[in-house]
Amino acid sequence: MYQYTAFDRQLVKNRAAQFRDQLERNLAGTLGDAEFRPLRLQNGWYIQRYAPMLRVSVPYGELSSRQLHVLAKIAREYDQPAAELFEQAQHTQDQLSNTPAPRLKHGYGHFTTRVNVQYNWIPLTKAADVMDLLASVDLHGIQTSGNCIRNVASDALAGIATDEVADPRPFCEIIRQWGTLHPEFSFLPRKFKISVTGGAEDRAALPWYDVGLQLVKNAEGELGFVVRVGGGMGRTPVISPVVREFLPWNQILNYLEAVIRVYNGYGRRDNVWKARIKILVKAEGQRYVDQVEAEYRAIVEQDGAPHTITQAELDRVSACFVPPVLPTVSPTSQPITAAEESEYQRWLARNVSAHRNPALRAVTLSFKRLGYAPGDATEDQLDAAADLAQQYSAGEARVTHDQNLLLPWVHENQLPDLWRAARALGLAKPNIGLLTDMISCPGGDFCSLANARSIPIAAAITQRYQDMDELFDLGEIDLHISGCINSCGHHHSGHIGILGVDKDGREWYQVSLGGSDGTRLSGPATPGKVVGPSFGALEVPGVIEAVLTTYKNLRQGREHFIDTLRRVGHEPFKLAANAARIPDLPEGEDVLHNKPGYARDTQEA
Structure with missing residues (x-):
């Protein structure tokens, strides 16, 4: 760290x-x-x-x-x-x-x-x-x-992934230091988010960010970045285009300076819904790219490339990310018993990832369990996770894009003991990547921007799919829930996306299918397609069940949900979803009341 x-x-x-x-x-x-x-x-x-x-x-x-x-x-x-x-x-x-x-x-x-x-x-x-x-x-x-420039994101497996060209964390840190309290970029047209990855597989949703940076090597073996600009979710989902196929690593700050200067100068400030860089890039296309390249040349040729990263600076920051010194011989766990074997194997399959050090593993603690909102960690669970990190992972844990915690430095010999300890805390549910490992924003239970509540929908679906045999049979499915169009729950990129909408002041839910965040499983990043008119809250669990039943009826062998959907098309799933509507659905109240007092922090979310 x-x-x-x-x-x-x-x-x-x-x-x-x-x-x-x-x-x-x-x-x-x-x-x-x-x-x-x-x-x-x-x-x-x-x-x-x-x-x-x-x-x-x-x-x-x-x-x-x-x-x-x-x-x-x-x-x-x-x-x-x-x-x-x-x-x-x-x-x-x-x-x-x-x-x-x-x-x-x-x-x-x-x-x-x-x-x-x-x-x-x-x-x-x-x-x-x-x-x-x-x-x-x-x-x-x-x-x-x-x-302003927000927290820089990365792959939870950064520095330990088996497919990495280079560790992206030193560059994340250098970008963080450059962008924090940057005097020119503290009042941009809208918020600005950057994600960086070093793996061949995109596990950081790069095409969905304002700027996505992927470390690569060119034909000469030189390290640099593929630069994407202009992605985003929200009211207008946009997949960012590649604006530079290769940028030398030491020029990344100069190039980011150009990208954001042009955005700061030409981005809209008269309409909050059209103020993100994705709108500017989509509207201007190549003209925006040309303007950035011209600004970049001016920074390099006229200003003397003031933000060039020196090898000494990269070495200084990289020294902070040297793998921790672990015991030469790690303590061996108590063997797994016959009674534990089945559950333990499921945990190994879902919660344990390969590591670039063959003796180590990356282990995900699941914070998706019945009775808690996705991503919630109680005071005792936070303390317990800290203790697990200290005992099994060199004192380090990582928050994941999927709202879990990952322990990056676990010795394979200690996996059984870690599993037992995590299971006792309720953090070893073997559902990582499965349906109940859903992403969800806090929604209308807390957020003043939300049109609908997310947590009750997540809870209802989690309650319905508690059978682990059924979850394993369904396989890997990304379910994402947002309480409003701001898309903090990333509903656009879910294989199944649920969006809370306001209809005459009441909560309804739009369901979309076929989205992707860009992982190897999900395929190229793309927004999902809406299946039809929105559903009442009581209908949503039945709609999800109808969609998944259709998948089970149409899949070939162990085909994944997203692959079946793409092979057969959306139509049978749309028919099933709309057939699950409840006749004479009770209207109820379903009204979210805004909190009086402070102005809603709309532009700051």
Whole structure:
């Protein structure tokens, strides 16, 4: 993991101190809410449906066990709303509809699809104390909101994948340092997201990012990047085009400077729905690329290429990512018993990945289980995950794009003991990549932008598909759920996507099929196609079951869902989905009420 320098550490501590002063002035009434709002947002503090939400930046997903323990402490001691507020929130939830929904919870963290961690119940009066606590372990919320360069994402297997050309993490860190508090790019037309990978397989959803960077080697064996620009989900899903087939690695910051300068100059600021770079790139096409190339030449030829990465700087940062020194002989676990064998083998098949070191494995802890929203981790589970990381993974864990935690340095000899420990904690469910390993945003239970709730839909589908034999028979299926068009649940890229929509002030759900995030299994990145008019919440589980029954009836051998869908086309699945509608569906209330008070943080999400 990257080790903060004294400069890095002081910057984060200074930012926490500045925020404390700003918060105290706001609470005292000398700094108005309108003036405080951008300061609050720039430090990761949103106002959501019932309470503030904090988003903690986790650079490219990497966390130490020490940091996980602090995240657990925040959940335990600070993610605790006033009893009256929590009771009022639950009462409001109970009035929403007759759709079964899990009870609200507090005292937990939530892993996001952008490999950050969120909290939903921290009182704003305690925000400064939380920022100090985060700074004590080199964490913060800087640029997790606002129209700026957000947290740089990567592949959870970065640095350990068997198909890597080079480790992308040093470049992620260099880009992070360059983009943090960049004076020219702090007020872009809209938020800006970058993802970097070094593998032959795209496990970082590059085509869906504003900028996607893939490390490659050219015919001469030189290291560089394939550069994609202009991807994104939201109201207008766009797959980014390749704008550079090969860019030398040391020029990546100069090129990013050009890409974002042109966007900053020409991106729209009059319409929030048309302000992302994807709209500019799609509208201008080659003209945008030509403008970027001209800007890049000017940066190199006229400005002297000021952001060129030196070999010494790459070596300095890369030294932080040297694999940890592990014991020469790792302790051997107790052998797996006959009674354990079947469940253990399933866990090996689904939760354990190959490693570039043949003696090691990468192990995923599943945070997709009955009774919890996808990606939620209680205070005790965060502490337990920290202990597992310390004991079995050299003190490191990684938040994954799929809202789980990955332990990257597990010795194969310790797999049985790790499995037993994770199973005792409820974190060894062998469902990674299967239907119930679904992606879901918090939705209308918390988010003030949501048109509908995501968590009750995820819970209903999870409840229906608890039989592991059935899940293994269905095989690998990406199910993604978003509560609104902002697509934080990545519904566009799901083999099955569910989108919450507002119809006359009520919750409905649009179902799409055939999306892809660009992995080898899913094929080239593409948005799914909607099967028809939206469905009521009570209909959605039956619709999913009808789609999957159709798949089982049409598949050939062990053919994957996405392959069957592409082979036979959407029509039989659309017919099955629409036939699952419930006649005379009870309307219920299904109304989401906006929280009064603070303005909705629409442009900052």
